[in-house]
Amino acid sequence: MSIDIQISNTAVSGISDASLFRLPQYHYFLTTLRDRGITKVSCSLIGQEMNCIPVQVRKDLQFTGVVGKPKTGYSVAELIHSIETFLGWNNTNQAFLAGAGNLGTALLGHERFTNLGLRIVAAFDSDPLKIGSSIHGKTVLPVECLAELAQRMSIQLGIITAPAEYAQSVADQMIRGGIRAIWNFAPLRLKLPPHIIIQNEDLYSSLSALSWKLARCFRTP
């Protein structure tokens, strides 16, 4: 059952995190459809793929301002474009990364982030052995320079892959440098001024939740 309808072309504010998280997943599914030569799609088909009710899919897509047609549904190409535009993948966010360990190195080398408009322009560390070295083409700079450089280059986005014990101090330097949004991979709650946007990526908590469920749902043979 296709329940796509004409909707307003105006993107609505007040989108939930859950919806924001689903849009890139819709986008991925849509690109697989496009690659298979499929040009039209309904909310029910997307919902089926995503384990979502069609009403939820329609609500999410509404935020991007895209217009579905009754019976024929959405144009796949138009939907892909609308999601990319809405999520700002066509703009570039220059970012600083602090903590050039294993995870930092992985993020520096993750080429697909550029598809989402992320360009990590510099990496910072406090380890004298790392400073001056090059990781995926980016020179590692001393963390003391972060704030000044961020200000000079008008950097808005900071990524923290430093160990937990340095994370707060790194965040403080980022904020002093005018950074407005932080993607934090350190397993602690940072103390931040209310205007700073924070996205926590707590791998320890995820792993703990997973192990806990595994231990309780199954007995080890």
Next chain:
Amino acid sequence: MSIDIQISNTAVSGISDASLFRLPQYHYFLTTLRDRGITKVSCSLIGQEMNCIPVQVRKDLQFTGVVGKPKTGYSVAELIHSIETFLGWNNTNQAFLAGAGNLGTALLGHERFTNLGLRIVAAFDSDPLKIGSSIHGKTVLPVECLAELAQRMSIQLGIITAPAEYAQSVADQMIRGGIRAIWNFAPLRLKLPPHIIIQNEDLYSSLSALSWKLARCFRTP
């Protein structure tokens, strides 16, 4: 105001994901207290640090079965131990990792995961250039061997760091090998039997949400 009270020593089932995610964060804060020589803590102090109301903290800690004392609060050491036991950090989960790219390499080298009971025992890839190489002391094996080896070694946990286009096929092989819980870093919803435990770590969605908020909350200078 300390509102710690005597509670049952029986861990309660039905814990929410949000609580499961907070416990490792409490744990981190508690270890910093321990390192500073502090032996007693109240729910209000933890709440203050975590931006949580004390009632929420007490509810979360209840799940671990720990007993707080009226007025004096909790013993820091006991609380640390209770959280570790509850989350199963004292047990070891052997895991297979599929996708030996940048992110897979980072996870293979992340020594602190062992504190949480995770031991990644083998890495798999389909790239002939990677197969046979050693990453952080683990030899990369051909992904075709994953299912059989998982079965033989009774592996319960699988980590997917393969690109999205291979993720479903890797998940299918994991399940064929008897793996029961999957930590998925690929940006798509995997189709899994209902008994499989899944934890999605969608960096693309996180980054998109962050960029979206940054674009809307601030004007770029």
